[in-house]
Amino acid sequence: MNTQAAKSWNLKVDESYVPSVAIMVPAHNEATIIKLKLKNLSQISYQPTKMEIIVVNDASTDDTLNVVNQYVAENKSSKIRVFDFKEHLGKTACLNLALKSVKADVVVISDADCFWPADVLLKSLPYLSDPDVGAVSGRELLLNSKESWVTASEELYNKTVQALRIGESKLHSTLVFQGGFAAYKRSVLSEFNQVDDSGTALDIIQKNKRTLLIPEIGFYTASPAIWRNKISIKIRRANQLQQLWVVCLKLLITRKLVFPKKIAIPEIILHIFNPLLLVAVAVVSVALFMQYPLIFSLLLLSVCPVFFIKRLRTTIFEMVQNNFILLVALPSLITKGRFKLWKPVLESRNLLNEDVLKSYHLL
Template sequence: MIEIFLLWFIFCFLSFGVLALRFILMKKNAAKPWRLKVDENYMPKVSILIPTYNESETIGFKLQNINKIDYPRELVQVIVVDSNSTDGTLDIVKNFIKNHPEANIKVLVENQRKGKSAALNFALKHCDTEVIIVSDADCFLPSEILRRSLPFLADPRVGAISGPKVLLNSKQSWATKSEDVYLNLMNLIKLGESKNGSTLLFEGGFSAYKKEVLEAFDPYNTGSDDCGTLISLAEKGYRAILLPEAKFYSFFPMNW
């Protein structure tokens, strides 16, 4: 019995040591300068894909948010791809389009709900822009996010960029505080990975991909990190990086 306890103790101690060492290394990497060819004049045409399924509570605010992004309107196409919502999401989108024709929003509706990746791949077939941006309906972007982050895609080695999630209700409860601590730790690790090469974890709130290197979104991805797509980019020799300049905002759901 004592031997088993000692083995478990040694295992836990070594595991904690490995994690602590990784965190220290990533923190050190995160402090390093970028070694990228950043072009502040790089302003590609972009498609912003917003996948929706029963997002009636947030989609109106989301479209208002996207419509206020500081970027030339002639360079932005917004595509809402809906997976047969049943809560009036499409009605809200169509009403917004009617009242804001300048927003250049296209609506696509899947025949049946097949998941987020399938919806994005469906929308991807309708994109002819240089950059594909994915942003979930419950996340909100600073108006300057494209001008601050897209110049990093000018580097020929960079295939995709994302940003850290910032919780707007981080002080609301012990659950939101815990989630905030977790996000801060993960963002530091992902930044360290990015400075060293690539990260394989993106959040769904904001991610941007060069269309020339993006064949499709990983059909087996069922979560929000999309690591399968990033692994595919890495296998082709492209970097996927997290940028502090690309932060976005969201709420931690309190009904979990």
């Protein structure tokens, strides 16, 4: 798939394509960063008459709504609409209710803790001019990749996985969309899927449209610098992806899957069956060690030099870690969410401030 990522796009891209755009920002208790988010969006390079911002407040119990209303009052030239839901419905339900009033040609989702370069719309929207393309997303870029070994390993993981997603996109499509930047043609977006942005991408593919990760598009966010916080977030994401690939598996079995099998089948194996294989390998390894301790120890020693190479060491660690995360997420999949091993993590939001964003030219 890395070879595929190096190939050219088979697309009809019109650089003069300038659709009307609605940027939807879901928010629940984002008082510390929502003003930064709105200031970032105010600097996006795009025709002002063709862009509006929609803040969807999901019953925040902090000062989020007041901060947004104050920003709107102080920036009356900005086209900002606010949907305030008094009952906590969840991100997808709130977005779907707000979506009913959106008439723009393109709907873009952006989480409150993700920040865009000024040219992101100018670079991304021309890809939607191709009649076969229904949605595009961008790469996740870390603001704090050098903060700790945890963030450094996450950056390496992101680069590896994103290369695969770009390869899938050039082959046909990728399902793995993220909430930092996901742009959808309104004509093919009837509603947002409960499995978040990746589920919505699958819905669009099932309508015979392509969903692409574009390498030159990126959004910035902060990643947890503490390992346990990173794991908590990744378990939640793993569960969402497992739900997605179970849906694909069902569609595949019933012969209703539009998504290419050469992409879907490896991903299904990777996210659902591979973690169980890891357990089997661990059990066999323990059994071999118990029966042949000397031979097994010599084998381990023979591969030890690999761990002196930082990139290989990090890659192996991330591979084992991510299979473990997928394994831990399986109980929630099997119990349909009744058993969870994660909780909300606020650490990465605490890392966001005006000085950091200015250093990356995001404010």
